[in-house]
Amino acid sequence: xxxxxxxxxxxxxxxYNELVVGADLAENSGVRGCMVIKPYGFAxxxxxxxxxxxxxxxxxxxxxYFPLFIPKSYLSKEAxxxxxFAKECAVVTHYRLKNAEDGSGIIVDPMAKLEEELIVxxxxxTIIWDTYRRWIQSYRDLPLLINQWANVxxxxxxxxxxxxxxxxxxxxxxxxxxxxxxxxxxxxxxxxVYAEFAExxxxxxxxxxxxxxxxxxxGAVETYCIEALMQDTRALQAGTSHFLGQNFAKAFDVKFxxxxxxxxxxxxxxxxxxxxxxxxLIMTHSDDxxxxxxxxxxxxQVVIVPIYKGTEQLDAISQKIEPLVKELRAxxxxxKFDNRDTHKPGFKFNEYEMKGVPVRLxxxxxxxxxxxxxxxxxxxxxxxxxxxxxIVAKIEFLLEDIQEHxxxxxxxxxxxxxxxxxxxxEFKKVLExxxxxxxxxxxxxxxxxxxxxxxxxxxxxxxxIDAEKEAGKCMVTGAPSETRVLFAKAY
Amino acid sequence: xxxxxxxxxxxxxxxYNELVVGADLAENSGVRGCMVIKPYGFAxxxxxxxxxxxxxxxxxxxxxYFPLFIPKSYLSKEAxxxxxFAKECAVVTHYRLKNAEDGSGIIVDPMAKLEEELIVxxxxxTIIWDTYRRWIQSYRDLPLLINQWANVxxxxxxxxxxxxxxxxxxxxxxxxxxxxxxxxxxxxxxxxVYAEFAExxxxxxxxxxxxxxxxxxxGAVETYCIEALMQDTRALQAGTSHFLGQNFAKAFDVKFxxxxxxxxxxxxxxxxxxxxxxxxLIMTHSDDxxxxxxxxxxxxQVVIVPIYKGTEQLDAISQKIEPLVKELRAxxxxxKFDNRDTHKPGFKFNEYEMKGVPVRLxxxxxxxxxxxxxxxxxxxxxxxxxxxxxIVAKIEFLLEDIQEHxxxxxxxxxxxxxxxxxxxxEFKKVLExxxxxxxxxxxxxxxxxxxxxxxxxxxxxxxxIDAEKEAGKCMVTGAPSETRVLFAKAY
Numbered sequence: 001x002x003x004x005x006x007x008x009x010x011x012x013x014x015x016y017n018e019l020v021v022g023a024d025l026a027e028n029s030g031v032r033g034c035m036v037i038k039p040y041g042f043a044x045x046x047x048x049x050x051x052x053x054x055x056x057x058x059x060x061x062x063x064x065y066f067p068l069f070i071p072k073s074y075l076s077k078e079a080x081x082x083x084x085f086a087k088e089c090a091v092v093t094h095y096r097l098k099n100a101e102d103g104s105g106i107i108v109d110p111m112a113k114l115e116e117e118l119i120v121x122x123x124x125x126t127i128i129w130d131t132y133r134r135w136i137q138s139y140r141d142l143p144l145l146i147n148q149w150a151n152v153x154x155x156x157x158x159x160x161x162x163x164x165x166x167x168x169x170x171x172x173x174x175x176x177x178x179x180x181x182x183x184x185x186x187x188x189x190x191x192x193v194y195a196e197f198a199e200x201x202x203x204x205x206x207x208x209x210x211x212x213x214x215x216x217x218x219g220a221v222e223t224y225c226i227e228a229l230m231q232d233t234r235a236l237q238a239g240t241s242h243f244l245g246q247n248f249a250k251a252f253d254v255k256f257x258x259x260x261x262x263x264x265x266x267x268x269x270x271x272x273x274x275x276x277x278x279x280x281l282i283m284t285h286s287d288d289x290x291x292x293x294x295x296x297x298x299x300x301q302v303v304i305v306p307i308y309k310g311t312e313q314l315d316a317i318s319q320k321i322e323p324l325v326k327e328l329r330a331x332x333x334x335x336k337f338d339n340r341d342t343h344k345p346g347f348k349f350n351e352y353e354m355k356g357v358p359v360r361l362x363x364x365x366x367x368x369x370x371x372x373x374x375x376x377x378x379x380x381x382x383x384x385x386x387x388x389x390x391i392v393a394k395i396e397f398l399l400e401d402i403q404e405h406x407x408x409x410x411x412x413x414x415x416x417x418x419x420x421x422x423x424x425x426e427f428k429k430v431l432e433x434x435x436x437x438x439x440x441x442x443x444x445x446x447x448x449x450x451x452x453x454x455x456x457x458x459x460x461x462x463x464x465i466d467a468e469k470e471a472g473k474c475m476v477t478g479a480p481s482e483t484r485v486l487f488a489k490a491y
Numbered sequence: 492x493x494x495x496x497x498x499x500x501x502x503x504x505x506x507y508n509e510l511v512v513g514a515d516l517a518e519n520s521g522v523r524g525c526m527v528i529k530p531y532g533f534a535x536x537x538x539x540x541x542x543x544x545x546x547x548x549x550x551x552x553x554x555x556y557f558p559l560f561i562p563k564s565y566l567s568k569e570a571x572x573x574x575x576f577a578k579e580c581a582v583v584t585h586y587r588l589k590n591a592e593d594g595s596g597i598i599v600d601p602m603a604k605l606e607e608e609l610i611v612x613x614x615x616x617t618i619i620w621d622t623y624r625r626w627i628q629s630y631r632d633l634p635l636l637i638n639q640w641a642n643v644x645x646x647x648x649x650x651x652x653x654x655x656x657x658x659x660x661x662x663x664x665x666x667x668x669x670x671x672x673x674x675x676x677x678x679x680x681x682x683x684v685y686a687e688f689a690e691x692x693x694x695x696x697x698x699x700x701x702x703x704x705x706x707x708x709x710g711a712v713e714t715y716c717i718e719a720l721m722q723d724t725r726a727l728q729a730g731t732s733h734f735l736g737q738n739f740a741k742a743f744d745v746k747f748x749x750x751x752x753x754x755x756x757x758x759x760x761x762x763x764x765x766x767x768x769x770x771x772l773i774m775t776h777s778d779d780x781x782x783x784x785x786x787x788x789x790x791x792q793v794v795i796v797p798i799y800k801g802t803e804q805l806d807a808i809s810q811k812i813e814p815l816v817k818e819l820r821a822x823x824x825x826x827k828f829d830n831r832d833t834h835k836p837g838f839k840f841n842e843y844e845m846k847g848v849p850v851r852l853x854x855x856x857x858x859x860x861x862x863x864x865x866x867x868x869x870x871x872x873x874x875x876x877x878x879x880x881x882i883v884a885k886i887e888f889l890l891e892d893i894q895e896h897x898x899x900x901x902x903x904x905x906x907x908x909x910x911x912x913x914x915x916x917e918f919k920k921v922l923e924x925x926x927x928x929x930x931x932x933x934x935x936x937x938x939x940x941x942x943x944x945x946x947x948x949x950x951x952x953x954x955x956i957d958a959e960k961e962a963g964k965c966m967v968t969g970a971p972s973e974t975r976v977l978f979a980k981a982y
Binding site for chain 2: 027030031034035036037039042043045046062063064065066067068069071072074075076082086087088090091092093094095096097098099105106108117118119120127130131134140146150153155167342
């Protein structure tokens with residue numbers, strides 16, 4: 001604390017790293033690519049989890065838990081799936097350590113080698129579909145709507161806190177259905193749940209769409225996604241929902257008896273969001289002073305800082321504050337009264353600014369005399385004096401207003417950074433000078449997509465769900481195109 | 492469903508396994524020693540988690556998350572700790588798979604060998620204390636009160652669902668304190684929290700005590716525990732809380748500046764309970780018809796089964812039921828109205844009996860005419876006819892009464908199975924004929940403890956916290972003893 005962050009305009013990436021550590025969200029551990037999520041960061045993740053879990057249950061899903069380890073042979077059963085994950089697998093090969101005979105320390109016991117190597121799950125389709133084979137016999141067992149909260153491991157070479165780590169926390173939904181149509185609807189439903197969560201709780205606007213073939217999940221027939229725009233004009237994929245067709249049902253031989261008594265393979269979806277959302281949240285709202293949190297996800301929504309000299313003054317303030325704290329808590333508002341005598345008010349102000357607490361109340365001797373509080377809002381950094389008898393209504397108003405205001409600000413920023421272009425020259429110019437999403441015609445070929453990616457590092461983020469048909473020509477090849485797609489440089 | 496369980500009196504262990512699968516709690520997976528926790532079993536675990544998490548937070552703890560992997564060198568830093576866990580470690584040695592050059596399939600890439608092997612955490616003291624070194628500088632940073640919900644892996648050779656699995660879910664608290672006294676108080680406080688949870692929520696009576704040196708956690712100075720008695724008269728360790736002294740602080744060099752400016756090593760505790768509690772819950776209350784759940788942990792507290800022919804009758808019942816369901820839910824009671832037309836009432840009765848739903852309502856045409864419900868309670872398997880206008884009060888009474896009744900029943904059983912003995916002959920006789928806890932004098936030596944264990948398979952479960960001083964003689968050696976300890980055969 002006390003130390004200022006690097007300004008976003010100077011070095012966005014450095015600002016991000018400093019903020020994550022400075023706001024006590026997370027830090028790197030002694031294990032390559034693995035982070036420690038600190039209590040304050042974890043409290044935000046718990047808020048996210050709680051809300052998402054509620055939304056999953058409301059849409060009929062139940063939680064379960066499947067093994068951390070996946071036998072190598074399972075992972076290999078779906079060809080494109082293993083292709084997608086083989087390069088970044090943590091592999092367990094032994095099950096025992098022992099003392100080295102030469103006394104040099106603890107070593108892996110070569111006698112305790114596993115017959116078959118186990119992969120630490122990078123995602124759980126294979127172990128889950130191996131289980132579903134036992135759970136699904138008849139149409140009566142469908143749909144099967146299951147979610148799992150878990151840790152997964154993908155051995156990334158270049159890692160960044162929250163955005164790309166070797167181990168991360170996530171939820172993965174895995175559903176099984178009797179018909180293709182039902183599975184498609186489920187995949188789309190969960191994309192919509194993610195979008196609703198992102199917009200209503202994270203205050204982060206997203207664009208819903210589908211991925212091109214090259215950007216699809218390994219093993220999916222169709223990948224739905226939500227794409228957000230960060231303050232540095234780079235896009236971030238915030239959640240994906242996959243229609244898996246019958247790929248995993250066939251690989252793991254999961255069939256069901258239809259009402260008519262026929263044996264058919266079931267249809268599948270999977271969908272997930274991860275602690276990456278923490279990175280998205282940070283890069284959507286925060287500023288040069290630190291984190292800015294949407295009130296709905298803030299572990300502390302209101303902090304009260306007493307300004308006093310000596311215990312007598314503190315006691316007077318505490319007495320005044322106590323009923324207010326009770327009243328706010330009864331309304332479900334989370335309040336912290338920071339009466340630590342080890343730190344000065346200025347230090348505390350900076351700390352809560354860094355940690356993104358939406359509303360801050362300060363109260364000193366003059367306030368007690370005047371019957372007022374000094375109220376500061378984190379999003380605009382503005383202050384005002386509020387009479388004590390109006391404070392509860394004011395706080396309720398502010399929590400709603402901040403949620404709404406930071407969402408609108410993010411929408412305005414995002415909308416100002418969607419640019420339609422009709423030529424590749426213009427595309428490159430906008431990408432270079434302005435960034436953001438670029439809406440352009442593309443001929444639908446992998447070749448063109450790769451060409452653009454190689455030349456500009458921009459990828460097709462999605463084919464928007466609500467894209468209107470519009471006859472056009474691919475900006476690169478001139479071949480006919482029926483709809484615009486969204487390009488961007490992405491995290 | 493439909494199939495009856497093996498009777499407990501015939502084969503307790505077989506009954507247990509059949510119940511765990513039959514009540515849809517868990518099953519073995521294709522991965523050696525790793526279980527799948529099914530949605531109904533996981534819903535019970537979620538209830539436990541929710542309650543424990545609330546209790547941890549009320550006692551000042553915050554959640555955080557630390558890496559799954561522990562570098563081998565970390566694990567080795569505390570000598571007795573690595574000694575305790577080395578024999579059952581899952582070891583990650585590689586980080587990539589690849590296609591075999593001879594086309595034989597997917598193999599571990601020998602070029603992708605880790606410089607240092609990573610252990611899948613069997614417990615997190617080492618990685619956490621490596622982190623605490625960065626977090627703790629001054630007395631102002633203490634106490635540090637942190638909990639983690641996580642999966643851990645211990646490569647057990649003989650596994651049983653919930654009781655002993657290679658991977659299991661648990662919580663592990665890790666706290667740091669400025670003084671020995673404070674750490675001791677914390678360790679004892681958490682034992683008390685566990686005991687309160689076990690008794691008030693699981694309806695499972697426990698004996699609080701400390702472990703003998705040989706039964707202590709690897710790296711602990713003192714281990715507090717709660718011990719429960721299962722229906723088959725074997726004991727089960729349901730939770731442990733360790734006073735770690737300065738062992739880990741010294742191994743990881745974690746010091747703090749005292750108020751007086753001196754540098755001192757901090758004092759530590761750790762404490763945990765796991766999905767093993769699911770096994771304890773099952774073996775405390777269940778009967779030959781299936782699971783018996785305490786209402787406070789039941790995912791479904793009340794199930795309503797309609798008895799009807801044709802949709803017209805079902806509609807009439809549904810209409811009657813709707814306001815009741817609403818009223819119960821408004822009171823925070825979880826209700827399921829099972830109107831599936833794919834299964835008969837008798838099938839449903841068996842299913843909910845197997846799943847331990849505390850209260851079952853049945854309602855048919857005659858009930859509608861008479862204005863009554865047939866109400867069955869799961870613990871006693873008794874039924875009665877209740878007028879509709881008394882049903883809500885009846886259900887509220889039953890949920891409390893069942894919670895109380897199954898607790899008292901377990902207390903009575905446990906108390907009837909604590910036997911004081913004064914000779915080794917009597918000890919062996921009671922152990923053989925009656926089982927349960929045996930209270931006896933012991934000379935305090937490891938030698939005697941091991942002798943008894945080797946001869947009888949009974950271990951010292953604990954030295955009860957509330958044991959009174961009583962001059963006596965060790966039942967084996969005749970050496971003087973100051974207090975009785977509790978022996979039992981244990982899970």
